[in-house]
Amino acid sequence: MFLFNAWYIVAEPDEVAGGGIVARTLLGRRVAVYRGASGVLVGLDDFCPHRLAPLSLGTVVGDGIRCAYHGAEFGADGICVRVPGQKAVPPRARVRTYPVVERHGYIWIWMGDPAGAADESSIPEGFWVSGDPAWIGGYGHIESIRSDYRLINDNLFDITHAEFVHPESFGGVEVQYYRNARPGAQFVDQGMTFEIGDRSIRFRTHAARLGLEGGPLWRSMVAQSRGVAEWNEPVDFRMEVIWWAPIYTSFHISVRPADEPDAAPVEIYNLHAAVPESETSSHYFYRSIRNYGDPSMDAMFIDAANFVFHQDKPILEGQQAVLGTRDLLDTDPISFAGDRLQLEGRRILGRLLAAEQEA
Amino acid sequence: MFLFNAWYIVAEPDEVAGGGIVARTLLGRRVAVYRGASGVLVGLDDFCPHRLAPLSLGTVVGDGIRCAYHGAEFGADGICVRVPGQKAVPPRARVRTYPVVERHGYIWIWMGDPAGAADESSIPEGFWVSGDPAWIGGYGHIESIRSDYRLINDNLFDITHAEFVHPESFGGVEVQYYRNARPGAQFVDQGMTFEIGDRSIRFRTHAARLGLEGGPLWRSMVAQSRGVAEWNEPVDFRMEVIWWAPIYTSFHISVRPADEPDAAPVEIYNLHAAVPESETSSHYFYRSIRNYGDPSMDAMFIDAANFVFHQDKPILEGQQAVLGTRDLLDTDPISFAGDRLQLEGRRILGRLLAAEQEA
Amino acid sequence: MFLFNAWYIVAEPDEVAGGGIVARTLLGRRVAVYRGASGVLVGLDDFCPHRLAPLSLGTVVGDGIRCAYHGAEFGADGICVRVPGQKAVPPRARVRTYPVVERHGYIWIWMGDPAGAADESSIPEGFWVSGDPAWIGGYGHIESIRSDYRLINDNLFDITHAEFVHPESFGGVEVQYYRNARPGAQFVDQGMTFEIGDRSIRFRTHAARLGLEGGPLWRSMVAQSRGVAEWNEPVDFRMEVIWWAPIYTSFHISVRPADEPDAAPVEIYNLHAAVPESETSSHYFYRSIRNYGDPSMDAMFIDAANFVFHQDKPILEGQQAVLGTRDLLDTDPISFAGDRLQLEGRRILGRLLAAEQEA
Structure with missing residues (x-):
């Protein structure tokens, strides 16, 4: 079951650069997305109303798109503006368009009731690229994981699985605070607080003088930022995780050598989106942004994120194989x-889905 | 929806040479086709009535076929003539056969009401191999394109798509005359005439002194026939296209240097068949025959036809992916x-299908 | 249709050595099988009752198994004994287990009514590894053949197909005696006797002074046992075949040079199991055990068995492709x-299936 009235990441900016047309199935529909010559972003059903050829096989012409098959051209509004060889354009010749915007370094699409698209509150603020050149990073995505988006959601903001699935990166003792999280908005040492909103869940933790019992990744961050091979001294660690319905999760991690209270913190944002493709598959988009190092390190970070996700992938696809077409909670x-x-997140999602079904 | 009462290309002659048994699914049925020792062509359901092993895995024995599994032998009439190790043959032991003939360089099968097979009018005359050694050429086919035969039909005799899909071969100005075709049987310069028959559509065009605005392929034909690298002088061009229901299309093209009115025309026949496999897939057979060059050039022509069809393939399969199991017109x-x-062709096909359903 | 109340081969012993966890679908259910630290064999549904991750992705811990995802641990009885980070274990947290035993060199599972598992009569005696080091051999299996187990059964103990499918190994005149088998328990020269039991069929044959008209494999056995390149003298041949419902077939072959009545016979056991995976696919397990040669020859025998089965595979999968989801007898x-x-075997199977459905 999909939530239609929400903004979804549909593409990375590079995918629509240079006349690129992205073909992707979202919420069970094939859509094409491109950037017109004027810079306008266009999203439309990925088939020509003439003979149903995929428009994504076509060519961007000005702000419109020309079908690869018979050359029919459609404007950014989906209305056919030219049929080669004839003067009149059939009045019904139009293709359904979807609102598309670029925000925070991604291309987003709205596939629900068009009236609701003006409300961008479902585009989480956390998904940004800072204009500040001190923040750098890269993009990655995996097409068509055979796993429902809700299973990926569950995976992303249930950090306790890191102890078992990702021990060599972020599976240290600090992820275990998650199990005893209590309401609150502060960073509590050796503990975790959470806030549950209408469409989001936030949780925060702090660990002073975290040593070798902590996730190895945090010490690596210090080592990377200083250009040394390893860092084995204690660190002060803080993490804020935010999940926004329906599919976005951001990890903000800040680390500082415990014996250097005045040092600038080494920080990273890991951003994840589990974009529904079909009832049993998803696209997975992710970013890793940091306040240290140089762009030559981007590929390493994307590779690392990819490695971690490929540790989850057999589990996620295994769950779906067991489930078939059932939802986990059923x-x-x-x-x-x-x-x-995680169950609070499912509850929020369930409430939004029910409200949308009702309306 | 398939038209059963028609002759379909099922194989190329080489495929049944040397005892070869062709296994192919046509109109949703698995059939096996072979040539017996006496030269007789045999088509039958591709399963043994004993344990349902595919007969195509077996061996041609005389004019019959022996099952690979237990050695049961069936005559060219499908009647079991021998069961190894027993004297009596079970009277029910027979396999359904289909009329098969060789015509015009292809092996054809009739899968409809056997009473109708005697009528070969659905085998188009245009699909020939001339006995004249001046006409040479080759064969090609692509198994199981995920596209309904009607979409391939539409593609084949709608030449306007060449402007967009095949610009570097035959997408010149002359294909645009198609849009303004008018009834008639003459070759009209810079125009097109068409005739609509009970089961066929023919159209013809002519272009005197066609220069660089014409399809590059026509000038290549002249260059090839003269053994020169290129030909950039104007040509007189004529083309006759015939579509025969349900699935055959022939292109006859004739080119002559415009300044050499007495030169022999350089001619080519391109023959295409979109043979239904399942409701959503087809086999595609094609030939390219010409009156110039030598057999060493055959492979080049088949490669070129294959290249052109692979330009169409993503469009055809994309249309089918959008359609799912629906028919385009629905x-x-x-x-x-x-x-x-194209719509006239669909109309002819629809009428034939309706008549067959009714009967 | 599956017979649930029977013991099925689920794995080779090597597959559960060293903490290996086997994931396999049997009778349409995904199961995981492993050997605990104490040596106990455990079989369970291959999903964690927490979030349905496949337990086969996890780790053997003592006699239990730990889920790869969140570290929940289950004992050999399937009861959850530990949930990381919490003291109480939810009472419902258990996974269904299946009786598993090791017998005759294989790991067997019982997926039917647990009350029936104590009865091991469905584990055929013929599937053994002798403690006698004079008997040596190897294992092989092919995952997921797209063929119903009953088609593979039919294939295995219908030896007449060897004449057509395996002429270069065991397709000699002696397999033809099968067609004229008559009731009895003796080894009859140039003939075959059979006995039909409640859950088994046995048949025996003998051929004195079998020469080049016999299966080439028998003479190869003598050559191999004596380390010579070939053996072309007559042999005395005897064969006993036993099929046990639902899926086991054993071939016991004994060969002796006809002119050396006092020589020790050269013997081989070929053991086969057609383990149901789904309604249209099976796992195929096989062994080849012999009383001659040394272990370095094992691979050759397994390769030979694999070669023979790959001669059958296109036929078996072809039959299933023709059948779709129908049963052959329907x-x-x-x-x-x-x-x-073969039909007697189907009858026994049909009776057992009907009795189980009724109960």
């Missing part, structure tokens, strides 16, 4: 104490 | 002026 | 005299 699964926030 | 598509003949 | 096939024992 199987009456056992839940653990550590699932509390 | 989606209420927009039609253009240039679709007139 | 298609009203023609049967030959040589199908008598």
Whole structure:
């Protein structure tokens, strides 16, 4: 079941550069997205109303698109403006368009009731590229993971699985605070607080003088930022995680050598989106942005994120294979104490889905 | 929806040479086709009535076929003539056969009401191999394109798409005459005439002194026939296209240097068949025959035809992916002026299908 | 249709050595099988009751298994014994287990009514590894053949197909005795006797002074056992074949040079199991055990068995492709005299299936 009235990441900016037309299935519909000559972003059903050829096989012409098959041209509004060899354009010749915007370094599409598109509150603020050149990073995505977006959601903001699935990166003791999270907005040392909003869940943790019992990744960040091979001294660690319905999760991590209280913190944002493709598959978009190093390190960070996600992938696809077309919650699964926030997220999603179905 | 009462190309002659047994699915049925020792052509359901092993895995024995599994032998009439190790043959042991003939350089099968097979009018005359050694050429086919045969039909005799899909071969100005075709049987300069028959559509065009605005392929033909690298002088061009229901299209092209009115024309026949495999897939057979050059050039022509069809393939398969299991016309598509003949073809096909359903 | 109340081969011992966890679908269910630290064998549904991740992605811990995703641990009885980070274990947290035993060199699972598992009569005695080091051999299996287990059964103990499918190995005149088998328990020269039991069929044959008209494999056995390139003298041949419902077939072959009545016979056991995976696919397990040569020859024997089965595979998968989801007997096939024992096997299977459905 999909939430239609929300903004979804549909492409990375590079994918629509140079006349590129992105073909992607979202929420079960094939859409094409491109950037017109004037810079306008256009999203439309990926088929020509003439003979149903995919428009994504075509060519961007000005702000419009020309079908690869018979050359029919459509404006950015989806209305056919030219049929080669005839003067009149059939009045019904138009293709459905979708609102598309560029925000925070991504291309977003609205596939629900067009009236709702003006409300951009479902585009999470956390998904930005700072104008500040001190913040750098890269993009990555994986097409068509055979896993429902909700299973990927669950995975992303349930950090306790890191202990078992990602021990060599961020599976240290600090992820275990998640299980005993309590309401609040402060950074509590050796603990975790959470806030549940209408469409989001936030949680924060802090660990002073975190040593080798912490996730190896945090010490690597210090080492990378200083150009040294490793860093084994204690660090002060803080992490803020935000999940926004329906599919966005951001990790903000800040690390500082514990013995250098005046040092600038080494920071990273990891941004994730589990974009629904079909009822049983998803696209996975991710970014890794940091306040240190230089762009030559971007590829390493994207590779690392890709590596971590490929540790999750067999689990996510295995879950879906077991589920078939059922939703997890319809199987009456056992839940653990550590699932509390995950279930809150499912609850928020369920409420939004129910409200949309009703309307 | 398939038209059963028609002759379909099922194989190239080489495929049944030397005891070869062709296994192919046509109109949703698996058939096996072979040539017996006496030269007789045999087509039958591709399964043994004993344990349902594919007969195409077996061996041609005389005019019959022996099952690979237990050695049962069937005559050219499908009747079992031998069961190894037993004297009596079970009376029910027979396999359904289909009329098969060789005509015009292809092997054809009739899968409809056997009573109708005697009528070979659905084997188009245009699909020939001349006995005249001056006409040479080769064969090619592509198995199982994920596209309904009607979409391929539409593609084949709607030449206007060449302007957009095949500009570097035959997408010159002359294909645009198609859009303004008018009834008639003459070759009209800079125009096109068409004739609509009960089961066929023919159209013809002529272009005197066609220069660089014409399809590059026509000038290549002259260059090839004279063994020169290129030909950039104007040519007199004529083309006759015939579509025969349900699936055959022939292009006859004749080119002559415009300044050499007495030169022998350089001619080519391109023959295409969109053979239905399933409701959403087809086999594509094609030939390219010409009156110039030598057999060493055959492979080049087949490669060129293959290249052109692979330009169409993503469009055809894209259309089918959009359609799913629907027929194009059930989606209420927009039609253009240039679709007139294509729609006439669909109309002919629809009438034949309706008549067959009724009977 | 599956017979649930029977023991099925689920794995080779090597697959569960060193903490290996086997993931395999049997009778349409995904199961995981492993050996615990104490040596106990465990079989369970291949999903964690928490979030449905495949347990086969996890780790063996003592006699239990730890889920790869969130670290929940389950004992050999399937009861959850530990949830990381919380003291209490949810009472419902358990996974269904299946009886698993090791017998005769294989790991077997019981997926039916647990009450019936104590009865091991469906584990055929013939599937053994002798403690006698004189008997040596190897293992092989092919995952997921797209063929129903009953088609593979039919194939395995219908030896007449060897004449056509395996002429270069065991397709000699002696397989033809099968067609004229008559009741009895003796080894009859140039003939075959059979016994039909409640859940098994046995048949035996003998051929004195079998020469070049016999299967080439028998003479190869003598050559191999004596380390010579070939053996072309007559041999005394005997073969006993046993099929046990639902899926096991054993071939016991004994060969001796006809002119050396006091020589020790050269013997081989070929063991086959057609383990149901889904309604249209199977796993195929096989062994080849012999009383001659040394272990360095094992790979050759397994390769040979694999070669022979790959001669059958296109036929078996071809039959299934023709059948779709139908059972062979529902298609009203023609049967030959040589199908008598095969049909008796189908009858036994049908009776067992009906009895199980009724209960």
